[in-house]
Amino acid sequence: MEISKDVLAALIDGKLDWERTKAIISGEKDLDRFDKYIEILQERVPWKEKIVLPLGEHLYIVQKDREYVVKCDCGYEFGDYRVNWKLNALIHVRDTKEKLLEVYPYPESPGLPDPEYCNIREFYCPNCGALLEVEAVPKFYPIIFDFLPDLGTFYSDWLNRPLPFPTEFKDLTYDVTKEWRKELEE
Amino acid sequence: MRKVTCVASDAGGTMTDMFFVDEEGNFVIGKASTTPRDEFIGFWESMKDAAEQWGIDLEKESQKVLPSVEVISYAGTTMMNVLLTRLGDKIGLIVTKGQEDHLMHGRGRQSYAGYSYDDRLHTASHIHEPPLVPRRLVKGVTERVNMFGEIVIPLYEDEARQVVEELLEENVNSIAVSFLYSYLNPENERRMREIAQEVMKGRDREVPILLSSEISPIMREGSRINAVTLQAYGAEPVRKQLLSMEKRLRERGYKYPLQILLSTGGIARITYPRLIEAFFSGPIGGMMGARAISQTVGIPNLVCTDLGGTSFDVGLIIGGEYFYLREVEMGRMLFNIPTVWMDSIGGGTGEYIRIDPVTKRLIVGPESAGAEPGPVCYNMGNTIPTVMDCMLIMGWLNPNYYLGGKLPLHTKLAYDAIKEKLADPLGLDPYEVAEGAVNILSNRTREEVRTRLFARGLSPADFHLLIYGGAGPLLMAEISRGLPFKGIFTVWWAAAFSAFGVAGMDHIHRYNRSTSIYVPHGAGPEEKMRAGEILNEIWEDLEKIANKDLDEEGIPKDQRKFQQVAYLRYFLQLDDVETPSPVNRIKSPEEWDGLINSFEEIYSNVFGEGAKQPEAGYQILEAGLIATAPRVKPALRKRPVSGESPPQKAYKGRRRVFYHGEWHDAKIWEMELLEPGNVVEGMAIIEQPATTLVVPPDRKVRVDEWGFLWMYER
Structure with a gap:
């Protein structure tokens, strides 16, 4: 199914009706769909670094010099994409009934979590304040690393071209938290 | 001039088919494009097309022709369109408190209902349609009946009054009521209606109140709420459209009420109260036609296949009878409406063909070009090739x-x-x-046929294959290739086969009600009688409802016939078997045994003698009633057999x-001019205005005395 850039832009903005959205979701993808998609996103951000892969509504993995970093559309950088970007975000934890009731409309809402068991964590961009991600987890649960993409394989096997420069597919989050722990112990 | 006595139609998404029968049982078919905005236009065009075959100009002569017509029946998409386009009434829904979000949440299966198999696995594409009743018009009332049918919380009458006030304030046109377990005990629902009527009297405004315990007293909450909601939402708008259709037919000379096809496999007048049964009539007409052929010609087991522009349907007739589904999917929702069973998959000649850019494979479907824009060869703006375009260039x-x-x-x-x-x-x-x-x-259609049989442990060697639908005969050889059927045949009116089925249908209504009966193995006479009494009570109730419906339709009492049925299973099995009761009431333990014997006989026919398991005991979760009255029908008649070589007038040339993978010089024949006994050898094409039969080089086709076209290997 050939989708023009205009239609794709409307899809990204959620402006297509469900019938057309469904047709795109279910249809086979054009070979250049990914590139078209990236082009649209690239035109919309104010910075120059090349988007390698979109990560969410506001976040992108971009190529910066000889590094791949996570960047917010406002320009704020979260560092190496292999480190959970959430470690560098502002975190708001809803761990009391009062805080939870700010987002659940009624005290009797059946979905209202018990704060002793479940907390809601919101992650914000420290620069523009955009809400980037929300997780609902048991209290004390480690921060979830939502998505660590294997960029090299994605480029070579799916886009049939090499990544601009190679990168090791490895979770580096633990290296950072280990440093933090060391600092705390000192 | 010919005396036309029976007219039947079947309006599909693409074409409206028409079937005319004269007083001798002769028939012709007509076809015209369906006109969704005003279906009467397509209906009338199709009638004119059929009449033309008998040299009648219906536009000029309708006042002479239509008065002799005893019945006009309609099957079509009007009802479905009301549901699909959400053009129903503004209604209110009252449910047990706590159940208000039922329509919003919907059943999980509804989020992919009607999807292709690929999309069913593709959860990103699943979505719930907006509910028929907006959330603010759904009200909860405190009450509770438990699973044994006992009232554990009485109806809170002040709440009941309050919600009716609120709904009337919103100007709803009718109110549907569906309480938990009301099919076991309708008391709270009935009290709810009394209160609503009191409130309405006080406000001097009356709207109909519909109870789930009357519309669809069957377990499964979601499908029950859907059924009563649809009746409130869609029945009246549909009736209005049908009445306008009837009026326009009467202006043209027709004297009797217009009749409609029910998903339960019968015909009813448009005044029939439970009009939800008319919403889904899809491929049912064809199954009726197939059963008529099965019973007239004496072919007990049939695999029925209907190939059209957008879908391929497969149904089974075993021992001259078809099967029922008691929960049906339509318009992406599930309803408790008994429906003649036929499986449908995407797969018609209107399907688009594309190349998968990654794998370079050809992809056929699942979307179809439909009537608009149609295949490329229609020249109506479509540029994506369809299967029909392929068949055209292949000659x-x-x-x-x-x-x-x-x-x-x-x-x-x-x-x-x-x-x-x-x-x-490529x-x-x-x-x-x-x-x-x-x-x-x-391949897809053949696999579907194979699966339907083998999945039930059946063998093609015990079946004849009947092929119909406008596109069916095109693939007749291919659908059956490699499957050892007893015989493969089609009919010259294959393209209007569903309309033929509608024309041949009796006046039938079905009524079902849930219950809970368990009789253990080796039960004594008392236990049997207790079970019998529960059944008797249900049958009595259902007969009352049936008589009321038939009164409203004006069917004379002496023409009514009732068959009592029970849905029996061995205890804790998941599926049950519709068992006709040998007696109309169970008055002795021996009569209960008679019912059990009928069940075990059907059970061993379907699943095999060794599958019986009487030591598990017997369970009945649903009982029913089938009410019938006879009607005028088209006659299938034998004609004398002539020689093998077809008459010269049937020969149309070569193509x-x-x-x-090869080009052949095929002889072309006109289907309706072939005579009984004639044999056409492949490679040949047998044409009819609405369908085309392809006879490959390794096959031949013989016309039998009924006019059926049988395909054999050469």
Whole structure:
């Protein structure tokens, strides 16, 4: 199914009706769909670094010099994409009934979590304040690393071209938290 | 002039088919495009087309022709359109408190209902349709009946009054009520209606109140709420449209009430109260026609296949009877409406063909071009090739004889589209690609037929294969290839087969009610009688409802026939068997045993003698009633058999036809001019204005004394 850039832009903005959205979701993808998609996103951000892969509504993995970093559309950088970007975000934890009731409309809402068991964590961009991600987890649960993409394989096997420069597919989050722990112990 | 006595129609998404029967039982078919905005236009055009075959100009002579017509029946998409386009009434819904979000949440299965198999696995595409009743018009009332049918919380009457006030304030046109377990005990629902009526009296405004315990007293909350909601939401708007249709027919000379097809496999007048049964009549007409053939000609076991522009349907007739589904999916929702069983998959000749850019495979469907824009060869703006375009360039279809030549087909457009969009990118010959696409469709249909049989432990060797639908005969050889059926046949009116089925239908209504009966193995007479009494009570109730319906339709009492049924299973089994009761009431333990014997006989026919398991005991979760009254029908008649060689007038010339990778010089025959006994050897094409039968080089076709076309290996 050939989708023009205009239609794709409307899809990204959620402006297509469900019938057309469904047709795109279910249809086979054009070979250049990914590139078209990236082009649209690239035109919309104010910075120059090349988007390698979109990560969410506001976040992108971009190529910066000889590094791949996570960047917010406002320009704020979260560092190496292999480190959970959430470690560098502002975190708001809803761990009391009062805080939870700010987002659940009624005290009797059946979905209202018990704060002793479940907390809601919101992650914000420290620069523009955009809400980037929300997780609902048991209290004390480690921060979830939502998505660590294997960029090299994605480029070579799916886009049939090499990544601009190679990168090791490895979770580096633990290296950072280990440093933090060391600092705390000192 | 011929005396037309019976007119039946079947309006599909693409075409409205018409079937005319005269007083001797002779028949002709007509076809016209469906006109969704005002269905009467397509209906009338189709009637004119059928009449034309008998040399009648209906526009001029309707006042002479229509008064002799005893029945006009309608089956079609009007009802479904009300549901699909959400054009129903503004209604209120009252449920047990706590259940208010039922319509919003919907059943999980509804989020992918009607999807292709690929999309069913593709959860990103699942979505719930907006509910028929907005959330603010759904009200909860405190009450509770438990699973044993006991009232554990009485109806809170002040709340009941309050919600009716609120709904009337919103100007709803009717109110549906569906309480938990009301099919076991309708008391709270009935009290709810009394209170609503009191409130309405006080406000001097009356709207109908519909109870789930009366519309659909069957377990499964979601489907029950859906059923009563649909009746409130859609029945009246649909009735209005049907009444306008009836009025316009009467202005043209028709004297009797218009009749409609019910999903339960019967015909009813449009005044029939439980109009929800008319919403889904889809492929049912065809099954009725197949049963008529099965019973008239004496072919007990049939696999029925209907191939059209958008879908391929398969149904089974075993021992001259079809099966029922008691929960049906339509308009992406599930309803408790008993429906003649037929499985439908995407797979019609209107399906688009594309190339998967990654794997370079041909992909056929699942979307279809429908009537608008139609295949490329219609020249109505579509540029994506469809299976029909392939069949056209392969010479299977006659470009100047589609709908008798009323719709010219553009072979060059089809060829160019196939070459440019499919053949060139793949570096293949356009004809090879075209045949490849046709093969994908025929493999899919053949697999579907195979699965339907083998999944039930049945063998094609015990069945005849009946092929119909406008596109069915095109793939007749391919659908059956490699499956050892007893015989394969089609009929010259294959394209209007569903309408034929509608014409041949009795007046039938079905009524069902849930219950809970368990009788252990070796039970004593008392236990049997207790079970019998529960059944008797249900049958009595259902007969009352049936008599009321039939009164409203004006069916004389002496023409009514009732068959009591029970849905029996061995204890804790998941499926049950519809068992007709040998007696109308169970008055002795021996009569209960009679019912059990009937059940075990049907059970061993379906599942095999060794599958019986009486030591588990017997369970009944539903009982029912089938009410029938006779009607005028088309007659299938034998004609004398003449010689093997077809008459010269049936020969239409030769055409180059592509089949199995080669070009053949095929003889072309006119289907309706072939006579009983005639044999046509492949490679040949047998044409009729609305359908085309392809006879491959390794096959031949013989016309039998009924006029059926049988395909054999040469």
